[in-house]
Amino acid sequence: MKVNLIIIIIISLFMATAMSAQKGNIELEPRVGYIHSDIPEYQSGFQVGARSSFGLSERFSITPGLSFASFGKMDKVYFLVPVYASYQIPLQECRLHLNAGPYGQFGSDQDFGVSAEVSAEYKRWQLGAHYYQNLIGGESYAPDRFVGLSVGYRFRVR
Numbered sequence: 001m002k003v004n005l006i007i008i009i010i011i012s013l014f015m016a017t018a019m020s021a022q023k024g025n026i027e028l029e030p031r032v033g034y035i036h037s038d039i040p041e042y043q044s045g046f047q048v049g050a051r052s053s054f055g056l057s058e059r060f061s062i063t064p065g066l067s068f069a070s071f072g073k074m075d076k077v078y079f080l081v082p083v084y085a086s087y088q089i090p091l092q093e094c095r096l097h098l099n100a101g102p103y104g105q106f107g108s109d110q111d112f113g114v115s116a117e118v119s120a121e122y123k124r125w126q127l128g129a130h131y132y133q134n135l136i137g138g139e140s141y142a143p144d145r146f147v148g149l150s151v152g153y154r155f156r157v158r
Contacts, residue, residue, distance in 0.1 A: 026053070026055075027155065027156050028051075028154070028157055029050060029051050029052070029154045029155075030049075031050060031051065031126075031151065031152035032150060033046065033047050033148050034046060034150070037071055047068065047150065048067065049066050049080070050065065051065030051066070053086065053154070060085070060086065061086045061088070062084070062085065063082075063086040063099060064081070065080075065083075066080070067080040076107075077107055078107035079107060080105055080132070081103060081106070082102070082115045082117075085101050086098070087099075094121055096119075097119045097120075099116065100115070103115040105132075111135075112134070112135060113133045114133050115133070124153055125152075125154075126153070126154060127151050130147065130149075130150065131147050132147075
């Protein structure tokens with residue numbers, strides 16, 4: 001089941017990349033931030049990663065990402081792979097991004113769930129608040145939910 005979901009996500013990313021590459025609507029965004037878990041042993045940590053944005057229209061895009069997240073004393077590390085449907089709302093001098101979609105969590109445990117993010121963009125700099133909720137129960141020792149703040153810079157790929 002998990003392997004099938006991973007394959008579906010990878011195929012979807014390649015399809016979105018191919019469609020957007022033809023239009024030239026690809027943006028990349030390196031990110032760094034703080035992350036906090038609901039499990040006391042995990043406590044707080046940091047995340048670093050990047051994501052891309054494939055514009056499908058002026059306000060809507062598909063935004064997959066990959067982040068390395070470390071909790072506690074670097075003994076709990078995971079790769080987070082969210083795939084967002086992103087909607088942008090232009091304001092006076094900035095843009096508001098509303099993102100939601102599935103995510104995969106890979107490390108010593110593999111989990112899947114939903115994630116959401118709200119971010120504000122000003123002169124290509126983004127400040128975002130995000131939430132991840134694990135939907136897979138069972139014997140996993142990974143956090144069931146965690147929140148974070150991150151900052152990133154978007155640039156267009158030609």
